[in-house]
Amino acid sequence: MDFERDLREERRTAQDMTGTMACRGPDDEGLWTARHAAIGHRRLAIIDLAGGRQPMVAEQEGREPVVLTYSGEVYNFEELRAELSGLGHRFRTRSDTEVVLRAYLEWGEGLAGRLNGMYAFAVWDAREERLLLVRDRMGIKPLYYYPTPHGVLFGSEPKAILANPLARRVLDAGGLRELLAFVKAPEHGVFSGMYEVRPGQIVTVSRNGVAKRRYWRLTSHEHPDDVGETVRTVRGLLDDVVARQLISDVPLCALLSGGLDSSMVTALAAKLLREQGLGTVRSFSVDFAGYTENFKPDLTRSTPDTPYVHELARHARADHTDIVLDSAELMDPEVRSAVLRARDLPMGIGDMDSSLYLLFKAIRGHSTVALSGESADEVFGGYRWFHDREAVEADTFPWLTTAAGTAHLGAERLLRDDVARVVDLPGYRAEQYRQALAEVPRLPGESGHERRMREISYLHLTRFVQILLDRKDRMSMAVGLEVRVPFCDHRLVEYVFNVPWAMKTFDGREKSLLRAASADLLPDSILRRVKSPYPATQDPAYDRALRERAAELLRDPGSPAAALVDWGKAAAIVAEPPSQANRAALERFVQLDRWLRRYQVELDVTTT
Known part of the structure; x- marks a missing residue:
């Protein structure tokens, strides 16, 4: 969008930007241009395959048009359609897209508060010469923007914005901090000058500039229900959420890890489908060759997934x-390039990104939509550090205090001393922590421990869960698979956030409420199973291949990573025995080098 240029003459650039989103929308494409706005869309068809083409335009006689480009799903679209029909709106399609467009015409930016779902969308209102960028409450779907002198560039992912020559590919000290901190700072787009629409936020761009407004945030209030009523309410919400998220005009499946969260979603989906006479649910899981047979407990995983998955x-x-x-697939250069392309950033998770990408790619051959158990740990308090006194009492983000969390920070060991001083990652994390705590909605009279656990929950729901949601969105949409996350339904999040911690752990374990709400659906072995995160390969061949790749880079005098990485420190890590921390550091090193080359990133780490 630009108020000084005629964007009808920039159609080729707009097409290039739209083309970068072909992975997210393999089924259709569209482009709408006018003097001050160019709106592009790539469609993944889920509801009303024949209708619902985008950009969708509402034209009223004698008035300028309103144009929508929309990604995601609104799960209460049928109720909204009925309400809007009663208000006089007439619909041409069965799509939820048209419901969103008509809802804007009726309620303006107030529509956001009426939507239940995962979504990111842009509305160009030519009547008022105003662009609205809107993101769902939990940040399930991404949306970025890049202000320009007379307007803004926007897209679902950074690559869409970077396809426009107006966007510079600069990494400054602030961007490097965000890359390495293992804390998701709201609105930070990593690339200098780029921003991400915050979850639950509306960004408005007009001739007056950029304005931001939060339409949703967590609030605190007294919880009136006892344990029994709380469990019943949680189960009732989940019944409704999963039922809504089973609606699809394309094949649907469930992601199954054998843990409490994904097992509950899979079993509930199976129950609901049988009751509707729609057959059984398809499910998929990831495993590594020889992993179960040769499994060794590590810092975070005490059991392999597969036996529980099959049960x-x-x-x-x-x-x-x-x-x-197998390890060859995980280290395949084409796979790793595809992961980097999906991420747009060197996140350094390595095999866990590659395996998720390959899992989703395989699933896409059978299904277009998948239900996931993601985010239950953040909502119900499932991570081990929720129950670790030292982690809870630490004056920082609790996930950074554990051995597993420390392993993710291994990349810091690679930085050149001068870069480390400028970036000051400990100071950055401390500042982000202070800012996050200042946002926590307080409940008057709340006791010390209950107050602290409210803080811990808030930190996870606003600074941690987005890391995982970003990963799942990028890896799935890179192959045109839509992943839905029932535990991110805002009604469930709001309700459980205000349940006292003592009630969330009433049976002396993690995720007490979810376990009780799932008791009739799951076998005892899964109900009793201890939390086990997404698996990482334990094959020694993978670590050898990773160290060999890092050693190759150290022999390359032209590596752009040398501006950030201390070659001596990297060589020492290559020579050390394998460990989670060493793997994390070398993954970051290898991916950072590839990212700087592929994305032609300009470094300016002296700038904050």
């Missing part, structure tokens, strides 16, 4: 498939 699949009568990967 739940039998119990729920799911049509299940294991996707089994």
